[in-house]
Structure formats: C-alpha cells, structure tokens
Amino acid sequence: MANTDFKKDPEFSGFSNTSDEKHDVAPAYQDSDNLSLGRDNSEWNKLGFWTRNGCTIESFKRRKGPIGNLNATMKPRHLHMIAIGGSIGAGLFVGSGSALSNGGPAALLIAFGIIGIMIFNVVYALGELAVMFPVSGGFYTYSTRFIDPSWGFAMGWNYVFQWAIVLPLELTVAGLTVDYWKSGVSIALWITIFWFAIIAINVFGTLGYAEEEFWSSLLKLIAIVIFMLIGIALCAGGGPAGGKYDEYWGARTFYNPGAFANGFKGLCAVFVTAAFAFSGTELVGLAAAEAENPAKALPGAIKQVFWRITLFYILSLLFVGLLVEHTDKRLLGSGLSDSQASPFVIAAKDAGLVGFDSFMNVVIMVSVISIGNSGVYGGSRTLTALAEQGYAPKFFAYIDKSGRPLFSTIFILMFSPIAYVGLSSSGEVVFAWLQALSGLAALFTWGSICLAHIRFRRAWKYHGHTLDELPFNAIFGVWGSWVGLILIFLVLVAQFAVALYPLGGDPPSAEAFFKAYLALPIVLIFWAGGFIWKRAGWLRTQQIDVDTNRRVVDWERINGEKARVAAMPAWRRIMHLLF
Numbered sequence: 001m002a003n004t005d006f007k008k009d010p011e012f013s014g015f016s017n018t019s020d021e022k023h024d025v026a027p028a029y030q031d032s033d034n035l036s037l038g039r040d041n042s043e044w045n046k047l048g049f050w051t052r053n054g055c056t057i058e059s060f061k062r063r064k065g066p067i068g069n070l071n072a073t074m075k076p077r078h079l080h081m082i083a084i085g086g087s088i089g090a091g092l093f094v095g096s097g098s099a100l101s102n103g104g105p106a107a108l109l110i111a112f113g114i115i116g117i118m119i120f121n122v123v124y125a126l127g128e129l130a131v132m133f134p135v136s137g138g139f140y141t142y143s144t145r146f147i148d149p150s151w152g153f154a155m156g157w158n159y160v161f162q163w164a165i166v167l168p169l170e171l172t173v174a175g176l177t178v179d180y181w182k183s184g185v186s187i188a189l190w191i192t193i194f195w196f197a198i199i200a201i202n203v204f205g206t207l208g209y210a211e212e213e214f215w216s217s218l219l220k221l222i223a224i225v226i227f228m229l230i231g232i233a234l235c236a237g238g239g240p241a242g243g244k245y246d247e248y249w250g251a252r253t254f255y256n257p258g259a260f261a262n263g264f265k266g267l268c269a270v271f272v273t274a275a276f277a278f279s280g281t282e283l284v285g286l287a288a289a290e291a292e293n294p295a296k297a298l299p300g301a302i303k304q305v306f307w308r309i310t311l312f313y314i315l316s317l318l319f320v321g322l323l324v325e326h327t328d329k330r331l332l333g334s335g336l337s338d339s340q341a342s343p344f345v346i347a348a349k350d351a352g353l354v355g356f357d358s359f360m361n362v363v364i365m366v367s368v369i370s371i372g373n374s375g376v377y378g379g380s381r382t383l384t385a386l387a388e389q390g391y392a393p394k395f396f397a398y399i400d401k402s403g404r405p406l407f408s409t410i411f412i413l414m415f416s417p418i419a420y421v422g423l424s425s426s427g428e429v430v431f432a433w434l435q436a437l438s439g440l441a442a443l444f445t446w447g448s449i450c451l452a453h454i455r456f457r458r459a460w461k462y463h464g465h466t467l468d469e470l471p472f473n474a475i476f477g478v479w480g481s482w483v484g485l486i487l488i489f490l491v492l493v494a495q496f497a498v499a500l501y502p503l504g505g506d507p508p509s510a511e512a513f514f515k516a517y518l519a520l521p522i523v524l525i526f527w528a529g530g531f532i533w534k535r536a537g538w539l540r541t542q543q544i545d546v547d548t549n550r551r552v553v554d555w556e557r558i559n560g561e562k563a564r565v566a567a568m569p570a571w572r573r574i575m576h577l578l579f
Contacts (some may be wrong), residue, residue, distance in 0.1 A: 049570055051401060055203065061401050074287055078210035079301035082286040083123075085217030088224075089371035090173050091277030092313065093364045095098035096320060097341045099273040101331040102503060103266040105321025106259035111270035112277070112317055114487060116309035119278050121484035122446045124474040126285040127302035131472040134551055139285055139445060140382055144389065144570040145545070146459065148538045153530025155448045156386045158523050160412075162377030162441035165434050166279075168418035170372035171195055175419070177365040180340055188420055195416045198373050202413070205404040209377045210287070212334070216370040224312050224364040225342060226575045229318030234351055243352040249322070257327045262503055268494035272440065272516070275312070275491065279442040280304065280374050282449065286381050299472045316344075323347040380408035391530070433515065440495065440519035447488040450481040457481075459544035471551070471558055492520075 051058050100108050126139060135141050140159060144152025173188040201208045239245030260266060284301050324331070324343040331341055342364060348357040384405040387396035400406045418434070457478045460470075467473060474480055499516035500508050514521075531537065565576055 028508075058401060062398060074210045076300065078214050078296060079284060079287055080304055081217040082210075082215045082287050083281075083301040084304040085221050085312070086213050086374060087278065087280030088217070088220045088312060089277075089280075089367040090170065091148040091279065092316070093344055093360075093367060094173065095273045095277055096317060097331045097343045097346070099197055099270045100320065100324065100326050100343055101328075102262060102273075104257075104259055104261035104326045105254055105318075106404070107267040107270050108317050108321055108511070109314065111267060112275045112313055115271065115274040115278055116313060118446065118484045118487040118491075119281050119474060120305060120309060120478060121474070122449050123281060123284070123302055123305045124476070125280055125447050125481045125484070126300055128470065128474045129449075129453060129456060130285045131298055132470065132551055133549060135385070135549065139168065139282060139449050139452070140385055141317045141344060141389070142456070143448045146452040146539070147448065149534050149536035150527055150530035151448065152524035153386075153391050153534065154523055156382055157526045158441055158519075159239040159382045159445055160379050160386070161522075162279075162438050162445075163375035163382075164412050164415040165418075165438045167198075167372050167379075167412060167415050167436055168422070170368045170375065171198075171416055171419035172422040173368045174365055174372070175423075177361060177368065180345075180361045187423055190348055191419045191423075194369055194372070195413075195419070197369065198376060198416075199413060201373055202376055202404070202409055205402050209373060212373055213370060216366050217415060218368075220363060220367055221312060223360065224316050225538060227347075227360070228315055228319055230348070230351070230353070230356070231323060235319070235322050238438075240352045244350045245323075251322055252298065253322055253325050254377040257325055261326045265498060265501070265503060268498045271491045272495050275440070275443055276438070279319065279438075280371065280378070281308075282442075282445060283374055283378050286378055320344065320347065323350070375411060376412045379412040380405050383408040391534075398556070433518070437518055437522065440492070440517065441523075443488050444519065444523050447485055450485040450488070453481040454478055454485070455539075455541070455544065456546065457464075459541050459546050460542075462541045463546055465546065473558060498550035 014185070034491070084166075096108065099111070104112065129139075133142070133145075140152055140156035142152075143155045171191050174194045175187040178185075178190045179187055201212050208501050233239070234245040235249045235251075237246060239249075262269065284298070319344040324346050328346065330346055331343065332441050342360070344360045345357050345364070348360050380567075383392060383396050383398070386392035387394055396405070396408045396411065398407050407467040422434075453474065467477075476483070495516060499513045502508075502512050502516075506512065565573060568576065
C-alpha cells in the first residue's frame with residue numbers, strides 16, 4: 001500500500017489520494033473497498049427473527065459481503081452503559097480489599113485517582129481515533145497503523161490472551177462467590193453453569209452482549225449508589241442500635257489505624273489492582289464498530305467515563321476506606337478470588353443490615369459474569385481483526401449470518417475449562433500465575449492507545465490537516481495523551497519496584513518478580529514474533545497514512561450541532577460538555 005500526495009475533496013471534507021508518489025507505508029490495514037466503514041444491515045434484516053439472533057442452523061453459515069462485516073445493531077443506550085459500568089467487576093468489588101490492606105484508605109484513593117486520570121485521557125484519545133477510523137478491533141489496528149506493525153501485532157495478541165485468561169479467572173470467582181452462602185454444591189458445578197450462561201449469551205451475538213451489559217451495568221450502578229447512600233448514613237452514626245456504626249463514625253479509620261499502610265511501597269502495590277479494576281474501559285471503542293451510528297453515539301458514551309471514575313470508583317472507595325479498617329484480618333490473602341474479603345460485603349455485614357451483604361454478593365456475582373462475557377466479546381473481536389489483517393489464521397475472520405465472529409468466539413470460550421484447574425490442590429499457584437499474565441496487560445494496551453493518538457496527531461499535521469477537520473476532539477488534545485502515557489510509565493516503574501522488593505520485607509526472588517511482572521516479557525516475545533514474521537518496524541511520520549478508510553464526515557450536520565451548542569447559555573454548554 002502506498003501513501004500519496006493529497007488534494008482537497010469538498011465532499012469528503014478532508015483529503016483524497018490522487019498522485020502516484022510512494023512513501024512505502026506498511027500494509028497495516030485493509031483498503032476501503034474491502035473494509036466496511038458504515039455497516040450495512042439490509043441483508044441481516046431480511047433474515048428471519050431466529051436466524052438474526054443466532055438460534056437456527058442457517059445462522060451459522062458464512063455471511064456474504066466484505067470482511068469485517070459485523071452487525072451495526074448496538075444502540076446509544078448500550079454504548080453509554082458499556083462506557084459507564086461495563087468494566088466494574090471483581091477489581092473494584094473484591095480487589096479493592098487487598099488494595100486497602102496493602103496501602104491503606106488514602107493510598108487506595110490516590111492510586112485509583114491517578115489511574116482514573118490516566119483512563120480519562122486514554123478513552124478520549126480512543127474516542128477521537130474511533131470516530132475518525134471506525135474499524136473492528138480498533139486499538140490494535142491503531143497501533144499497527146500509527147506506531148509499528150510489529151507492535152500492533154504484539155498488542156493484538158496480548159489483548160486476545162489478556163481476555164482469554166480473564167475469562168476462566170472470572171468463572172472461578174463467580175463459583176467462589178456462590179460459596180458465600182455455603183450451599184454445599186460443588187464449586188465446579190457452579191463454574192459449569194456460569195460457563196454455559198456465557199455461551200448462551202454469546203449465541204445471540206452483538207445484541208446478546210449489549211443487552212447483558214446494559215442490564216448488568218444498571219444493576220452495578222444501582223448497587224453502588226445504594227452503598228454510598230448507606231455509607232453516608234453509617235458514617236453519620238445512623239447504623240442499627242448496638243451495632244458498630246450506631247454513633248458518629250466520621251473519618252476515624254484515617255486516624256486509627258491510619259491513612260497509609262506500608263508507606264510508599266504500599267501505594268505502589270495498589271496501582272496494579274487499580275489497573276485491573278479499570279480493565280475493559282477501552283471496550284467502548286471496540287463496541288463502537290458495531291453501533292448503529294458510532295459518530296453520534298460514541299462521543300456521548302465517552303463523556304460518561306468521567307462520571308464512572310468520579311462517582312462509581314472514587315466516591316465508593318472513599319466510603320470503603322471510611323467504613324473498613326485496613327488492618328481488618330478479613331481483607332488478607334484474598335487477592336481477587338474471594339468475595340467474603342470484599343470490603344463492600346464486610347461493611348454491609350459490620351453494619352448489621354440483614355440481607356445487604358447477600359445483596360452485594362449477588363451484585364459481585366453478576367459483575368464477574370459480566371466481565372467474563374466482556375472477555376469473550378473483546379477477545380473474539382480483536383482476534384477477528386488480527387485474522388483480517390493477516391496476523392492470525394484466516395478462518396478466525398469467519399463471520400456467520402447472525403453477525404458473530406464464530407471461530408474467534410469459540411476459541412476464547414475454549415479457555416474456560418482452565419477455571420477448573422483453580423480448584424485443584426495447586427489451584428492457588430495456577431490462579432496467581434494467571435493473574436500475573438493478565439495484571440499488567442491492560443497498561444500496555446492503554447499506553448499504545450495514547451502513543452497511537454500522539455503519532456496520529458503528528459501525522460495529521462504533517463499531511464496538512466487541521467484540528468477543525470476532526471469530528472471529535474480529545475478534551476485535552478495531544479497533551480492529555482502525553483499525561484496518560486507518562487502516568488502509565490510511572491505505574492510500570494512503581495510495579496517494577498514492588499516486583500523486585502515485595503511487601504512484607506521478603507527478599508527478592510525470581511518467582512515473586514515474574515508473578516508481578518510477567519506481562520512484560522510476554523509482550524516483548526509477541527513484539528519480536530511480529531517483527532520476525534512481518535519484517536516491519538517503527539513507522540516514520542511521512543509513512544503514516546491518515547486518509548485510507550477515514551470516515552466520510554457529514555460536516556453540515558456537525559457544524560449545525562456546533563452552532564446549536566455555541567448558542568446555548570453558559571450553564572447548558574457546561575452540561576453538554578459533561579454529559
């Protein structure tokens with residue numbers, strides 16, 4: 001594929017290729033005649049109801065049309081809920097317990113706040129790229145297109161295996177969550193039930209994922225709001241008479257036993273849990289490729305991330321730190337697998353509110369199943385994109401008549417039985433290593449999104465474009481991506497220090513180091529493999545093509561919307577910016 005000089009095209013309101021001058025651009029993506037930018041659902045709509053929803057033999061046959069032709073059936077309400085609550089799961093509800101124990105309540109807020117600032121900039125950078133280049137497997141293809149095809153290969157496969165590993169982890173947590181009620185039923189049976197539940201959801205394809213995420217996210221958000229309202233009452237001394245919170249409680253946990261545990265090293269240890277808790281935030285960029293109108297729906301969904309970070313992470317963790325002492329023995333040794341160590345459940349139990357701890361446990365169970373389902377969605381779509389670009393076997397590009405990437409979905413689901421290994425005598429060891437594989441993987445994905453945005457902006461300017469030609473701009477521009485990239489680097493450094501010198505004064509060991517930092521060598525192996533296979537390296541600015549497969553923008557509509565917003569009173573413009 002060759003890059004070219006550019007000429008103004010009034011219909012495109014951008015630039016189109018006209019000359020034959022070559023700049024040796026790496027073949028990182030499909031030509032526009034092979035990749036559907038605006039999804040055409042006309043053939044899908046002609047199918048019968050049960051075939052459209054994947055419930056007939058006919059639905060499993062290959063779909064005709066261009067490669068990458070997934071459905072465009074996701075609605076704005078789906079995208080908004082995926083953005084605001086889609087990735088809330090075991091990381092927040094359960095992992096915050098070990099984070100509180102390791103760092104203390106102040107470290108919990110600082111670490112999650114820093115990761116929140118990072119994610120805010122990452123998602124806005126992703127939004128700008130996804131609105132401009134709406135391709136399935138989004139952020140992997142942006143790394144390939146704007147950074148280095150070999151690095152894109154590494155990020156694509158890293159993301160596939162990140163979710164393939166998260167799936168059995170979440171199934172294990174879901175099974176252990178049911179054990180909270182001491183039902184006497186084997187955890188293996190519950191894992192099997194949840195596994196088949198996820199398979200059933202994925203039979204319905206994109207809409208199955210979208211509807212499940214909508215309703216589970218709604219439940220999670222309602223539960224967190226209820227928890228915060230109860231937290232306000234408990235801190236004010238409104239708990240049941242004779243209970244722990246029957247007198248003014250306030251912020252005493254910040255004074256006794258204290259705001260920090262294990263000093264600066266404790267703060268560093270919280271970062272990886274915070275990163276795990278925010279994992280999946282970027283899925284809104286993947287989902288946008290299957291939305292009815294991503295150019296309209298995605299910017300609104302991106303704005304919801306601010307509220308998720310502020311309200312549903314920072315404020316809920318503030319009440320966790322106020323209500324549960326970081327020295328509570330129930331927080332120890334839980335990792336991400338034991339819901340009984342959830343500070344949300346502990347606070348509910350200590351408050352003496354009959355049934356509220358069970359309610360929170362149900363929410364945790366639904367949350368981890370939701371994250372497992374997100375793993376199937378994110379991993380399968382990325383694997384399909386890899387196959388379309390020649391970075392994975394071609395049969396993974398198979399999309400059936402109901403719009404499911406069939407073989408990619410089956411491949412991710414095949415990792416589910418690893419959940420049973422976690423129940424063996426050596427299960428805890430296996431579980432710890434699987435967490436090590438998935439723990440830092442998200443940080444590399446987020447860093448790649450920020451770097452891709454930085455390099456896109458540089459190439460955009462180099463080829464003579466202006467920011468006025470972008471239909472959606474990251475709120476802090478390229479500087480926000482630099483802030484996100486720097487914060488990711490600092491978090492990796494902090495985790496490296498904890499990997500070398502673990503908490504508790506244990507001497508350095510190879511096992512402890514790789515349990516904390518295993519994702520790095522895995523990514524480097526993928527990067528080397530991509531380079532050996534494709535023999536493509538770092539792209540120079542002049543090699544980056546910013547026009548192929550760029551969305552055709554309806555500037556009349558966008559400029560009309562901008563004029564409408566500009567005419568609003570100041571308070572309404574602020575509301576529009578935030579919502």
